[in-house]
Amino acid sequence: MTALTEAPATARTEAKLGFGVRFSRxxxxxxxxxxxxxxxxxxxxxxxxxxxxxxxxxxxxxxxxxxxxxxxxxxxxxxxxxxxxxxxxxxxxxxxxxxxxxxxxxxxxxxxxxxxxxxxxxxxxxxxxxxxxxxxxxxxxxxxxxxxxxxxxxxxxxxxDHFFADGYEAIDVWCATDEIRAAPGGTGAAKCAGNYAASLSAKAQALARGCHEVLWLDAREHRFVEELGAMNFFAVGRDETGEPLLVTPELSGTILAGNTRGSLIELAGDLGIRTVQRPVALAELTAPDGPFTEAFACGTAASVVPIGAVTTPEGRSVIGDGRPGHVTTRLRDELTAIQYGQRTDGRGWMHAV
CATH class of the missing domain: 3.30.470.10 (Aminotransferase class 4, branched-chain amino acid transferase, N-terminal domain)
Structure with a gap:
């Protein structure tokens, strides 16, 4: 990931603002x-x-x-x-x-x-x-x-600017197999500071391996994907008729209920894309002949972030062709068009200031 650097704040439409490094008055x-x-x-x-x-x-x-x-x-x-x-x-x-x-x-x-x-x-x-x-x-x-x-x-x-300095590009993620983000009965569904403090050592491991973020697994079996860093996780496959199918882990008390997550599920329905909430095994995500051809993460800070590859201690697995997928990009474009007023907000999501 390209390092964020300070730049003169002359023309705000052109200056590299980074993320969370400058503050308003x-x-x-x-x-x-x-x-x-x-x-x-x-x-x-x-x-x-x-x-x-x-x-x-x-x-x-x-x-x-x-x-x-x-x-x-x-x-x-x-x-x-x-x-x-x-x-x-x-x-x-x-x-x-x-x-x-x-x-x-x-x-x-x-x-x-x-x-x-x-x-x-x-x-x-x-x-x-x-x-x-x-x-x-x-x-x-x-x-x-x-x-x-x-x-x-x-x-x-x-x-x-965009959360990742690279902009809209597929990212590599490191799967933490020996650390967990949240356990049943804990604070995984709360947006509290302690959750993020406990994630930073794994984030440092990810960066040391040339990856952008951490792919978290469940606490009980260390088999099922839960979140990506501080973002919700989605995978894209096909249903029994060959149509695109959106798959995301269900909210079970260890996953944060993301505003962007819920909005994308609704948008997918508007676009005729069915969503299934079920456990997503790491093995099916990384298998060469697995059911998923795309994966992405989403959240307020980063919007929609394509996942190009998953690295584990066993090696690196490319998802699809390693680039942003069609469904991922379509959902991102639909969401941002509503947010920036380029498309009609039929659901009344935007709150005028």
């Missing part, structure tokens, strides 16, 4: 206590947070977050993609970590305030957007092992 914050609930939202300059070194998030990991984007539309407007879905998932994550829930309307309003305040920083080049990172952390200073009694919610923003 403002952020939106609110605080929660048992007595007062959530405070009103405050729009403030993007600046360092003041936290006690005993803030409970630093010691016991009560930290959850979300990711969504504000898209520049062809008519000049800006719109968020299904922010209510992200708000609901933040609350599911918060419940799992014994944190307070945030009203969906407050979540959406916070995102709207930030986008309106920093609208002139939304990049408008191909594939560019303003990435929003809402998060909630425990800020009460205490070393007692219990849920905190004070929380900070904030939204920050970053003008971004």
């Amino acid at each position: 403002h952020m939106v914050t609110a605080r929660w206590t048992p007595a007062l609930g959530w405070s009103p939202l405050g729009l403030v300059p993007h600046r360092p947070l003041e936290l006690s070194p005993a803030a409970m998030a630093l010691h016991y990991g009560q930290a959850v977050f979300e990711g969504l984007k504000a898209y520049p539309r062809v008519d000049g407007s800006l719109a968020l993609f299904r922010p209510g879905v992200n708000a609901e998932r933040l609350n599911r994550s918060a419940r799992r970590l014994a944190m307070p829930e945030l009203p969906v309307t407050l979540f959406t309003e916070a995102c709207e305030q930030l986008v309106r305040a920093d609208a002139d920083e939304v990049p408008r080049g191909p594939g560019q957007s303003l990435y929003l990172r809402p998060f909630m952390v425990a800020v009460e200073p205490s070393l007692g092992v219990r849920p905190a009694n004070e929380y900070l919610f904030a939204v920050i923003a970053s003008p971004v």
Whole structure:
């Protein structure tokens, strides 16, 4: 993968922004206590947070977050993609970590305030957007092992290019056979900071082997594909009639319910492509005569990412011809056309700001 480098931010439509390395001028914050609930939202300059070194998030990991984007539309407007879905998932994550829930309307309003305040920083080049990172952390200073009694919610923003510096190209992935992302009964279905911290050693292994990301297997048998890095996984084969068939692991408590995942399943139905949710064995993904001719990952940050090859300790297996497949590309194009206003949004997914 090409290294991300800083470049002068003169023409935002041409400058290489990278992903998550630059930040807009403002952020939106609110605080929660048992007595007062959530405070009103405050729009403030993007600046360092003041936290006690005993803030409970630093010691016991009560930290959850979300990711969504504000898209520049062809008519000049800006719109968020299904922010209510992200708000609901933040609350599911918060419940799992014994944190307070945030009203969906407050979540959406916070995102709207930030986008309106920093609208002139939304990049408008191909594939560019303003990435929003809402998060909630425990800020009460205490070393007692219990849920905190004070929380900070904030939204920050970053003008971004495509998640991968290579752009829309098929990536190589490393299959971690001796580490797991999530176990049944754990926090795999929550978008919490600890899940990502535990994945970083495997990510380092992937990069050391020349791969872009980690393909995670199930915790029980280490046989079935679950996720790709922080993204949901899909494979493409054929049904009994020879028509394209989309296959993805079912949500079983160890897989994050992705906004992009759910949207692609709906879009596939609109295009006449049937989706089956079932376990996907690593062996059938990597077999030379296996049922799959395409595979891809998806998520807010990266949108749709084709998978060209899977590397395991036994060797490297190319999927299909190693390039972005027809179904993968069609789904990506349909989704991004809606997000950027190049196609009618028949489902009401785009939330105007």
